[in-house]
Amino acid sequence: MMITRAPLPVLPDLRPGLRLADPAWPVAGLQGRRAATSPPRTTAGETSGSRGAAQARPPGRRIHDPPDPQRPCGLPRAPKRHTDTTWQQFLRAQAATMPATDFFYLDCAVTLQRLSCLVVIETGSRYVHIPAVTAHPDRPWTTQQIRNLMMDLGDRAAAFRFLVGDRAGQFTGSSGTVLASAGLRAVKIPPRSPRANAYAERSVLTTRTEVTDRMLTSGERHLPTILTEYEANYNRRRPHRGRQLRPPRPPRRRPLSEADQAPARPRRPPQPDASELRRNPGQGPWPSSGTPQARRSPGANCTSGVARSSPTPASPR
Numbered sequence: 001m002m003i004t005r006a007p008l009p010v011l012p013d014l015r016p017g018l019r020l021a022d023p024a025w026p027v028a029g030l031q032g033r034r035a036a037t038s039p040p041r042t043t044a045g046e047t048s049g050s051r052g053a054a055q056a057r058p059p060g061r062r063i064h065d066p067p068d069p070q071r072p073c074g075l076p077r078a079p080k081r082h083t084d085t086t087w088q089q090f091l092r093a094q095a096a097t098m099p100a101t102d103f104f105y106l107d108c109a110v111t112l113q114r115l116s117c118l119v120v121i122e123t124g125s126r127y128v129h130i131p132a133v134t135a136h137p138d139r140p141w142t143t144q145q146i147r148n149l150m151m152d153l154g155d156r157a158a159a160f161r162f163l164v165g166d167r168a169g170q171f172t173g174s175s176g177t178v179l180a181s182a183g184l185r186a187v188k189i190p191p192r193s194p195r196a197n198a199y200a201e202r203s204v205l206t207t208r209t210e211v212t213d214r215m216l217t218s219g220e221r222h223l224p225t226i227l228t229e230y231e232a233n234y235n236r237r238r239p240h241r242g243r244q245l246r247p248p249r250p251p252r253r254r255p256l257s258e259a260d261q262a263p264a265r266p267r268r269p270p271q272p273d274a275s276e277l278r279r280n281p282g283q284g285p286w287p288s289s290g291t292p293q294a295r296r297s298p299g300a301n302c303t304s305g306v307a308r309s310s311p312t313p314a315s316p317r
Contacts (some may be wrong), residue, residue, distance in 0.1 A: 028272055042257035096124030098187070099292075100164040102200035103137065104207070106223065118145050120163075123202045126240050127248040128203055130231050133224045141180060142170040150182045163186045164197055206234075 005013035101120045108115065120129040129152065131145040150157055162189050163179055165171050176186045189196035217223045229276045241246040 001254045048143075092124075097160055098104070098123055098164050099160055100197055100200035100203075102166060102197060102204055103168060103170070104204040106212050106217060108219055108223075110218045114221070115220060116228065118142070119200060119203055121158075121199055122147060122248075123199050125248045126243060128231055128234050130227045133220065133227065135220060137170055139170055139172045139174065143172070143174045146175050147178050149225045150178065153182075160184055164200070165191065165196070166197055167191060201222070210235070213317075 022175055048103055099120055099122050100143070101118065104119060106115050106117065107113070113135055115133050115135055117133050118137070120131070121127070122129075129149060132141075134141055152159075160185060163184050167188050171186060173190070179186050194201050207227075209228065211226060217226070233282050235248045236251050237247055239247060
């Protein structure tokens with residue numbers, strides 16, 4: 001019994017420009033690059049000029065580049081941007097106008113009650129707002145907290161354009177109306193993509209790591225007190241790597257009054273120079289305390305203050 005191989009199926013021509021003409025170079029664009037570097041292959045009844053003209057491509061073109069605008073189905077090329085602004089600088093400038101918000105939950109150790117906290121962070125300055133804490137985060141409560149936030153921002157709300165948030169049910173049309181009255185627009189991130197709201201998520205993780213995971217919360221009145229103190233420390237004292245180890249809004253140092261200033265310390269009198277020291281004839285190399293010293297003879301012993309006479313030589317016997 002002879003086993004024969006089944007013939008390969010014929011692939012449909014999905015795109016006119018991409019067809020399987022050569023197994024070695026299956027894409028027409030790659031065939032054009034080969035035609036520009038080496039002479040193309042020819043088959044019986046086909047000339048090299050006709051095939052090279054159909055597959056020729058100007059050098060420097062890539063496969064994913066759009067075709068020339070002269071072609072009937074072509075698209076124009078993207079214009080070149082002549083600017084000194086990098087993409088990272090552009091993103092930072094746009095992020096400064098988009099504060100982010102998020103909810104995080106905490107279980108009380110005594111009442112066994114779950115509390116919800118609303119966190120809003122200004123992306124440009126890393127300034128954090130924690131408006132309130134509640135056990136029932138419904139839609140009217142969220143709308144009221146956003147209204148209070150707009151009142152706290154005051155004139156600084158005009159510098160923001162969008163408020164980035166997740167798809168929680170607390171953010172409804174009423175909260176969007178409050179934002180629209182202040183000139184902001186609510187933007188929702190895609191479903192199941194917390195990285196799109198990375199600044200708020202990182203702020204929540206920092207709050208959990210530094211505060212809530214290190215202490216036991218007794219109830220709904222205890223948690224706001226903790227978060228208020230932490231918010232003041234976070235915004236005034238805590239350094240941030242994204243701000244070159246500076247706090248979001250450091251406190252201003254007011255000048256002290258004369259009564260609050262410490263008294264001036266007395267200055268030490270200047271010491272005389274070594275060249276200015278004068279030595280007396282009987283004074284040693286170091287200055288004395290002022291007490292007159294007796295002049296020693298050359299034969300005096302340094303260990304005792306009494307001068308010894310030289311021994312008398314013995315008389316011969």
